[in-house]
Amino acid sequence: MLQALREIEGGIQLSLNVAARLARLRRPPVLDSFFRQVYFTGVTAAGGVIPRACGLGVIIIAVMIDMLDADADLAVKILLLLVFREVGPLAAALVVILRTGTAVSAEVAMMRVTGQTRALRYLGIDLYDYIVLPRVTGCMLATLALTFYVQFIAVAGGLVLSPFIIEASFWELTNRLFDLFRPVDFFYSTIKALLFGYAIAACCCWHGLNPPDLTNNAVPKVVTKAVTQSMMLVLLINAIFAYVVFGILFFGLVKANV
Amino acid sequence: MSELAVRYRRKTPRHDVQVTAPKGAVTHVHLPDDDAKAHFVTALLKGRCEPGEELELFGQPAATAPTKKRDKMRSRVGAVSPIVGLMSNLNAWENISLPASYHGAPPLPEVAQLATDVLKSLGADPDYFFARLPEELGLLDRKIAAFVRLLVAAPELMVFDALEDGLSHGECRQAARFEAEYRARQPKGTVLYVDTREES
Numbered sequence: 001m002l003q004a005l006r007e008i009e010g011g012i013q014l015s016l017n018v019a020a021r022l023a024r025l026r027r028p029p030v031l032d033s034f035f036r037q038v039y040f041t042g043v044t045a046a047g048g049v050i051p052r053a054c055g056l057g058v059i060i061i062a063v064m065i066d067m068l069d070a071d072a073d074l075a076v077k078i079l080l081l082l083v084f085r086e087v088g089p090l091a092a093a094l095v096v097i098l099r100t101g102t103a104v105s106a107e108v109a110m111m112r113v114t115g116q117t118r119a120l121r122y123l124g125i126d127l128y129d130y131i132v133l134p135r136v137t138g139c140m141l142a143t144l145a146l147t148f149y150v151q152f153i154a155v156a157g158g159l160v161l162s163p164f165i166i167e168a169s170f171w172e173l174t175n176r177l178f179d180l181f182r183p184v185d186f187f188y189s190t191i192k193a194l195l196f197g198y199a200i201a202a203c204c205c206w207h208g209l210n211p212p213d214l215t216n217n218a219v220p221k222v223v224t225k226a227v228t229q230s231m232m233l234v235l236l237i238n239a240i241f242a243y244v245v246f247g248i249l250f251f252g253l254v255k256a257n258v
Numbered sequence: 259m260s261e262l263a264v265r266y267r268r269k270t271p272r273h274d275v276q277v278t279a280p281k282g283a284v285t286h287v288h289l290p291d292d293d294a295k296a297h298f299v300t301a302l303l304k305g306r307c308e309p310g311e312e313l314e315l316f317g318q319p320a321a322t323a324p325t326k327k328r329d330k331m332r333s334r335v336g337a338v339s340p341i342v343g344l345m346s347n348l349n350a351w352e353n354i355s356l357p358a359s360y361h362g363a364p365p366l367p368e369v370a371q372l373a374t375d376v377l378k379s380l381g382a383d384p385d386y387f388f389a390r391l392p393e394e395l396g397l398l399d400r401k402i403a404a405f406v407r408l409l410v411a412a413p414e415l416m417v418f419d420a421l422e423d424g425l426s427h428g429e430c431r432q433a434a435r436f437e438a439e440y441r442a443r444q445p446k447g448t449v450l451y452v453d454t455r456e457e458s
Contacts, residue, residue: 028359029352107347119342122303123357123407124333130360 007229010206017128018136018202024129025137033130037138041100042145050095050149058157060087065165072168076176079158080185086238088151089189093196093234096143097227101204104135105226108208109219117209127209136201143197147189184245192241199233263415263448265314266307268297279415281316284437284449295454299339299419305332316414336413338405338421338436344392350399351388354407364410373406376439380432398429405436415448416440422453 024030064070064078108131111117117127159173207226211218264279275294279285289295297311305320305328307313313320315331323331344353351373358369377384380402392400401421408416418437422430437449 027362029356030360111346114346115341115343116345119345122332122337122342123360123411124329125357125360 042142339419
């Protein structure tokens with residue numbers, strides 16, 4: 001219980017520190033670290049892992065359409081409600097947790113264990129500036145980019161695939177999608193993706209900077225804890241956010257106002 | 259009596275460690291064991307002492323110094339020490355330029371010039387050296403990188419912590435030139451060699 005409270009307090013402190021230091025992103029080494037993070041999380045992930053995540057999205061659509069015996073209208077609603085709003089950000093978050101979350105937590109924990117964080121302090125370099133800020137902001141931006149990527153490919157894939165399963169043309173489905181699409185869907189997934197990226201990076205940085213001990217054995221423990229908690233945080237944010245914005249958590253999908 | 263750069267005392271049940279280093283002089287300190295050495299170097303780098311320790315830096319007692327003053331004190335001290343290692347994910351140039359780049363001073367071209375000059379005089383090839391990650395460098399090269407990074411900050415007190423540890427005779431001769439390089443840039447600086455007493 002005490003540990004959980006400590007983690008919550010640490011998370012809040014870390015968040016406030018990151019928010020207060022945003023202007024320090026302009027410092028060259030912090031900016032370099034930010035670009036490295038964006039490149040690692042956003043660019044290198046795009047090549048191999050994201051198409052697979054998108055394939056998963058397309059399969060979900062095919063199964064749902066088939067299971068629900070959907071018509072054109074329901075197929076588009078599934079694309080919008082399930083794929084665009086939920087699967088897109090969640091798939092991107094999953095990729096970020098598995099690739100970046102593990103890497104960040106292991107790297108930061110290793111820096112801590114090998115005394116590199118202490119060396120930074122002795123050089124007068126603030127750990128929040130150099131380690132946390134670029135990773136958190138970089139991860140937020142990259143998660144957003146990955147989310148757009150997944151959403152676009154998964155929805156486009158769904159639109160291409162659906163005519164083979166239901167009696168509706170690609171253009172019919174596309175027109176219906178644009179009719180139903182509202183800006184709130186875009187803002188909803190944008191804010192959610194930013195929150196996911198933030199939660200993952202902040203959680204992994206916090207655990208990396210606070211290993212249970214300063215031996216090499218601490219690194220795998222840190223990674224396990226960081227990844228598990230990141231996943232939980234993402235699911236929690238998703239549930240709370242969906243309830244707050246659309247009220248679908250308790251009232252069911254059919255009540256969603258689309 | 260000459261002014262002191264460092265006055266340190268740590269009393270434990272086993273040892274009573276006392277160190278004094280006059281300003282501008284070269285002082286060799288042999289401490290009883292690694293623990294005592296780590297405590298001493300850490301106290302200097304932090305500008306702070308633990309219970310049982312007393313530290314005065316540049317005539318100012320560290321224990322009562324307010325945070326701002328302590329930070330200023332700390333910025334006047336630098337150490338080539340295993341405690342202040344290199345960043346493993348940055349190459350030698352990025353390591354050397356990191357503090358200057360972060361603090362915004364001195365300008366990077368000046369840092370590059372200084373680093374190139376020092377590396378050449380220590381017999382290292384700057385082009386080869388700069389692009390290497392710490393794990394690709396030998397122990398002496400890592401110490402050289404840490405030393406050059408410190409020279410950029412121009413500390414008034416330079417601490418060489420177990421400088422010769424792990425080096426061959428030839429490398430020790432090269433490392434011995436660190437002091438001359440430091441002197442050339444900081445004629446009034448204080449040099450402190452810290453090591454543990456050799457086992458008899």
